[in-house]
Amino acid sequence: MSPGQLQGPEKLKEVTRLVDSLDNDLSAKKLSPADKVQTLLALRQHGTNPANADPIYSDKGINLLARYGFEGETLDIRRAALRCIANALLLNKDMRQVFVDTGYAGRVAEKLKTEISDDEMILSRILFLTTYDTNIDFSVLITKHSMADNILSQVIRHAKQIPKNGRKSYSQIDELALTDTLKLVFNVAKLYPDLADSFTPLIPHLFKIINRIDIPDRQPLDGLIGYIINALSTLDLEEKPGRFESNPLFPKFNQNCNVDKLINILDAAVGVYNSEELEPRAVPLLHLLITIYEFAPEGPRKYMQWLLLPEDNDRSVPIGRSDTLSSKLLNLSTSPSVHLKTAISELMFVLSGKDADSLTKNIGYGFAAGFLASRGLQIPQDAQEAFATNSSRVSDHVNPITGQRYDAEPVDTGPPMTQEEKEREAERLFVLFERLTANGLIKAENPVAQAVREGRLEELPDDADSDLD
Template identity: 40%
Template sequence: MAQQLAQGGLTGAAKLKAVTDLINSLTQDLSTSSLGPRERDAALDELKVYARDPRNADPIFVKEGIETLSKHAFDGSSATTSRNALRCLANCLLVKPSTRNIFVDLGYPEKASIKLTTAGVEDEFLISRIIFLTTYGTSVNLQNLIDQHHLADAILQNLTRHVKLWTGSSGSSFKAASQDPMTDMALTETAKLLFNVTHFCRQKVDSFTPAIALIVTLICQHALPQPKPLDPPLGSLVNALLTLNLASEQGAAALFPKANPAALCERLIQVLDKAVRSYPDRELDTAVLPLITALRKIYELAPAEGVQRVMQAKLLPTTKDRKKVLGKGQSLASLILRHTTNAMAPEFSKAVSHMLFELSDKDATKFVQNVGYGFASGFLFQNNVPVPESVQESFQASEGGRQRAVNAITGQFIDKETAPELPEMTDEEKEREAERLFVLFERLKSTGVMNVENPVARAAREGHLGRDVIDGKDRVEELD
């Protein structure tokens, strides 16, 4: 079936001949201008379709084919031809990783970086993706692109354009920006490129520090993707924030602007609230984990009496949560607390636990009081954090100016605890339970570990089998 219809309508030898003829025609055109503008663009458009499937398309993916496409993309005079060639190149580098080193060896990342400084939105998308792909498995010199070919300037310039689109300072409304899918696609590729460049070229990370303020603005101003708020471009922007020098003076000023120091953390917490309600467990480790990492970084750098207090108030259980056993409600604090034991998302679970511990000033006693010993104990044990003996004792928490006792294990107000509501057992059920208990105690006696009197046998002897024992009024006593 796969061979019946390939991209472009041709398969096998027919497709190979068509690809060969197109590459030869486009190569000759570079020196003789043998094709008119429409013929050239039509040839590139047809070649782009064939390049989506590398089978029977070898002439596109060898050095000569990549060089021909690169020359049309970066050395031609027509913007339309350049864009069509860029589309072909982006496809080639995506589906055939071996072409990335060919592109690098031909010296075209340098030309791509320079072209990115004058790119419109669609070219921003294509060129950013092409450079991004060259950061994997090639010898590309990112420092040279930054120092000599204006890569950092181009990325900052494009981020600035997106900020203007979303804040309306460019004369365009955010509504218009949100209705153009290419705008978000371009922003996503720029954010991904920024992340990779700063990840693989740490020595030049300070060249991108101005991007922090731009990304903060975009995170706060950009509409949240629906239904999953960390889908592109928001998730890509959060990722890009993580590799920048947030601890620098300029970075701190961008994270905590004087006008509203808590704006970014409040926005990220809003995103987290929506994310934990919309992403399935299997996606938390990839989609939502970077958001937790960002919140932890922000908390570490935040002013203690301002932003840190805001984050504690919004992410730790409140007195309202303590009306139930902690983790049983539907507040954000309850939801993330439940995820600390989520075996389906182990990395996310671990990161959330660390965040809650950090929000508790890395103090074991505060941590237990904040989340309950039931949730805290596993984290403290796994991380070799000494547990004070007093943490399992009830403590007092303030609500409305008065002190109320709290169960240290569950985190619930003691005066809100209720006995479990169990249905009354029938006589038949009591007899079955008595038989089960009899067998269990006989097995225990046979081990020789301890000498115990079987309470079921004693109940039968005393004439109240099925009543006191099953009702929980009898006690097992260890005998000498």
């Protein structure tokens, strides 16, 4: 009967026998290397379901597996034991501290200096799992066991595996190994910010990888690209003297290459995911673009503005209604997804020089007002006057409310409003304006009250014609 078919007491009895066999052989030395490998593989199979596998999920079991994982006489024995450990740490969080207490975590970090992706994957996964629910000291792993240096060697190795021309395929095991390593980098840098600088040397190589790999048609942020962006989002990207030979964000051969690839990824993502799916996936990318823009020289800044802000062509319809990336982002900025809409609005604000007036001119009052209010920023005086009087002070040819060109606005060819319709519309605008003023969103005289005061608006007499008669 195969390990997966044993259940209940029979499974527990067999797991106990296998663990005891390995334990006894530490002194008896009777099992051949092949026997040890088979025993460990059987334990791993039994351990895929923790029920009735208690001897594995115990101090004795983890310590025993750790000895075979680091002191086993062959690579196959060590690899099989480490797979058992990784499985146990994944399925039972209590075993993570048990493993840390064995004292072998440093050996895991040292073994990350390997040319075999299969081994890299399992070692990175073990360390990644210990970032949760343990008291592990990653500063010791970095300073005494070369964890950051060995991770750098892995990222460099993977960057070399991906050719510029894309003719050579990137194997699944290589991608899985790099993914686990990047998850480790993200967690350590995120949970222990003081250690994030240890991973700074990864930056140019991560950008090299992201430029060389293709953007998946489906779920562009669910695979390797997403993990690279997550890792980059935790690192300090500011160019500092002596840090790199040349700025990795804006390389001399093409200052816009990284910006271009990241915006293409964003464009692909907003075309595939809905707002709920985008929130956990795209927010790190949006924050990464914000950070890059703030460090960018003039050329890449103008390039990002050109790609991400509405262009004149977008203004043939109200802003947000075209099929461009900027319109899609602005529509997403009104979604219920709090972090997503905040990140998009922040990106537009940064692209507008963090200036409320420029933001309003770039994306229209309708999209800008909510963000400015949430930041406690006053609405630009030009926008207030435009809203109050329908003048064109914000721009000579653009409606400041909708962002549409005046010459592209539809002409009303319907019948003129009746006097009562005009009065009802004036009353509605009066109430709306009073609410905006009470909420502190605008500071200007109510245009309806102003019209009445100046004699430009009269109340209907009781005997006036009504379209409701």
